Amino acid sequence: MSASTLAAVLWDMDGTLVDTEPYWMSAETALVERFGGTWSHEQALRLVGLGLEDSARIFQDSGVRMGIHDIVDHLTDDVMGQLATRGVPFRPGARELLASLREAGIPTALVTMSLSRMARTVVDLMDFEAFDVVIAGDDSTRPKPFPDPYLQACAVLGVEPASCVAIEDSPNGLRSAVAAGTAAIGVPHMVSIAGAGAHTVWPTLAGRTADDVARFHSAHLSSGHRGRTGGERT
Structure with a gap:
């Protein structure tokens, strides 16, 4: 050296x-659609590198009727599940x-x-x-x-x-x-x-x-x- x-x-x-960004985007899309909204690739890109609580507030603004910590926990659980089944990319x-x-x-x-x-x-x-x-x-x-x-x-x-x-x-x-x-x-x-x-x-x-x-x-x-x-x- x-x-x-x-x-x-x-x-x-x-x-x-x-x-893992595709894992996060998949989880985000499913969550927003669950509350009747839509989530675009461009919207997802704006969250790259953003803190999870700040991201959660954006999801609330997009119609997700959950608390900030509940959103963070839900998305984290989803991504962790994808890691367990699809592996670490x-x-x-x-x-x-x-x-x-x-x-x-x-x-x-x-x-x-x-x-x-x-x-x-x-x-x-x-x-x-x-x-x-x-x-x-x-x-x-x-x-x-x-x-x-x-x-x-x-x-x-x-x-x-x-x-x-x-x-x-x-x-x-x-x-x-x-x-x-x-x-x-x-x-x-x-x-x-x-x-x-x-x-x-x-x-x-x-x-x-x-x-x-x-x-x-x-x-x-x-x-x-x-x-x-x-x-x-x-």
């Missing part, structure tokens, strides 16, 4: 590590990059807006110990795009945000990672990440290794991007 001050790599889950190269990081001894954290029980389900279905820390939507003080989830992950790991790389696929996730002071890699999937502040964009994680992440982090620091301090907020 190339020389680097890289202390940890922080991963988003839905759309970055695993391609890893994004190209994601599992391999994670394994490379673990082999290199680089700490990793999962930072997701999904509920903890769903995040743990995904982690438990993996065939190796992939993460040192899991920060889920019900763990964070404020959701993405606030920096709180990434700051919490860094605090638990005992590392400075500027010494970490975050990997994200959504604008809200990237804004959260950048606001926290990490070096952010954008890996676009279902929505455009243009203008969201990614320090670099990788079209795919396929073929990427721990060395690639370490080199990116070193180049990021060398270019003068030292990140923000842990106490700064947006």
